[in-house]
Amino acid sequence: MSDAATQKDKLVIFDTTLRDGEQSPGASMTREEKIRIAKMLEKMRVDVIEAGFAIASPGDFESVRSVAEVIKDSTVCSLARAVKADIERAGEAIKPANSGRIHTFIATSPIHMQYKLQMEPEKVLEQAVNAVKMARNFTDNVEFSCEDASRSEFDFLCRIIEAVIDAGAGTINLPDTVGYGEPGEFGAMFGSLIKAIPNSDKAIFSAHCHNDLGLAVANSLSAVMHGARQVECTINGLGERAGNASLEEIVMAVKTRHDLMPVTTNIDPVHIVPTSRLVSSITGFPVQPNKAIVGANAFAHESGIHQDGVLKFRETYEIMKAEDVGWNTNKLVLGKHSGRAAVKARFEELGITFDSQEALNEAFGRFKALADKKHEIFDEDLQALVGDSTHEVKEKFSLVGLEVISKTGARPSATLDLVIEDAAVKAHAEGSGPVDATFKAIESVVNSGSELKLYSVNAVTEGTDSLGDVTVRLERGGHLVNGVGSDTDVVVASAKAYLDALNLLESGVAAEAKEGV
C-alpha cells in the first residue's frame, strides 16, 4: 500500500500530458521539450508525472529516462503493456528516479479482449498478475490499469482487481478509455468496486477519463465523490482523440467545491497558466479563448452589468481569482456591451477624469459609436477618443460623409460631403492615392493656402479592425498646426485630421499647443 492510501482526503494528481497527451496526433514532443514541461509540472507539485511509454521508441525511452534523472520531487512513471519486454524497458527507464513507478495495463472489456487482444479472460487475468509481479521487481510503486474499464463486466473487474492488488499493485486505475462513461454510472462503478473487492483498502483507486462526450472532468469528479483518490489528467485537456480530463479544471473544481469534494491536492495552482502556455507553445495546440481556467476569456468580462458587478464586488461574477491560477489579473474588456461604470473606471486608470456627468456621457457616446465598429476597445483607443475631443476649437469645417474609389489601374478619386460654416458642400478630386484624393478634394472647396508638412498614420492597436490614428501638420504663413483624427477607416481618419488642422488654423491654435499629439 502506498503512502497516499493512508491519507483518505489526499487526491493524487497524476499528469499524463507527456504520455497520453503526446498521443494526440501532431503533439509529439522531443526529449528537451518533455524535460521543460516536466520541470513545470514538478514546480506545480504534481504527484506523478507519466513521462512516456518507454518501449514505444528509443527516443521515448530516453525521454522517460531523462525526466527520471532531472525530476526530484515528483514520482516519474512509464507506461508498459502487460508484457515482459515493456516492463523491463519501463523499469530501466525509471531507474534514475528518486521515486519511480511502472504503470502496466491490459484491456478487460469483452470487446477488447475478444477482438483486439484475442485472449480469453482467464489468460488476461493471468497476464495481468504476472505483469504486476514482474514490475514489482523494479519498483514497489506499481499501478495497474483495466483498460476500457467502463465497458468491462463488473464481476470480472472484481476478480482481476483483487488479484493484482494481491500481486502488489498499489494503485488501481479504471480508465474510461473511449469516453463512454456517464458521471452517475462511472462514479457508481468506483463506489461498488471499492465496496465489493475485499482488499480494496490496500490500494488507491484512480480515474482516467477521456473526453469523447465532453464528460471527462465530470466523470473524474464523480469518481472522486465515490472514493477515487487519484485522477489522471493532462494540461489543457490534451490527449488521444477529444483529449483527457484537464488537470486545471479538476484541480480548481476540487478546490472551489471543497464543500462537495472534501479532498485536497498538493498542486500550487499559480503555475497553471504558465504551464498551459508552455504546453500550448510546444505542441502548437492553441487554447480556445473560452476554455475554463486557462482560456483568454476565462476571467474576462465585457458585459456592462457584469463589469459593474465585478467593480463593486468581484465575487458577484467570479468564483475563482485570476491571480490564483497564474493570470496577472482579471480583465474588463471594453466593447459594445460595456457600460459607463467600466468605461469610467478605465479612463480613471489612464489618468483621464471628467468634470461633469455630461462630459462623461459625451465620451461614453463616442466610445459606443467606436465600439460598434471595433470588437475591443483598447487603452490607446480611449486615449485617442479623448484626444480627438479635447481641443477647444471652433468647428468651421466638418466631415459628413466620404466615398473613395480605388481601383487597380485607375486613378483613385474621393467625394466628400462637408459642412463649411453651416452650409453643406460637396467636394470631389482625383489623386495619386485615396488619401491624396481626399486632401485635394477638401482643398478644392476650402483653398486654405496651407502647405502639408507632415502626414502620419498609426494603427494604435493590433488587428485589422484597429483604430487608425492620423496626424496632419499644416503650415500657413509661418503658422504650424497639428490636426488629429481617429477612425477604423484610415481614409476617414485622414479627412478628419485634415479638417481638424484647418479648424486649428482658422482658430489660430498653434502646433506647440498640441505638441506630443
Ligand SMILES: CC(=O)SCCNC(=O)CCNC(=O)[C@H](O)C(C)(C)COP(=O)(O)OP(=O)(O)OC[C@H]1O[C@@H](n2cnc3c(N)ncnc32)[C@H](O)[C@@H]1OP(=O)(O)O
Ligand atoms: C489506451 C491507451 O492509451 S494504450 C497506449 C497507446 N499508446 C501507444 O500505443 C503508443 C505507443 N505504441 C507503440 O509504439 C507500439 O504500438 C508498440 C511499440 C507498443 C507495440 O508495437 P507493435 O509490437 O508493432 O504492435 P502493434 O502496435 O502493431 O499492436 C499492439 C500489440 O500489442 C497487444 N497489446 C495491446 N495492449 C496490450 C496490453 N496492454 N498488454 C499486452 N498486449 C497488448 C495487441 O494485442 C497487439 O498484439 P499482436 O501484435 O499480437 O496482435
Ligand SMILES: CC(C)C(=O)C(=O)O
Ligand atoms: C493506458 C490507459 C491508462 C489509457 O490511457 C486509457 O485506457 O485511456
Ligand SMILES: [Mg+2]
Ligand atoms: Mg488514455
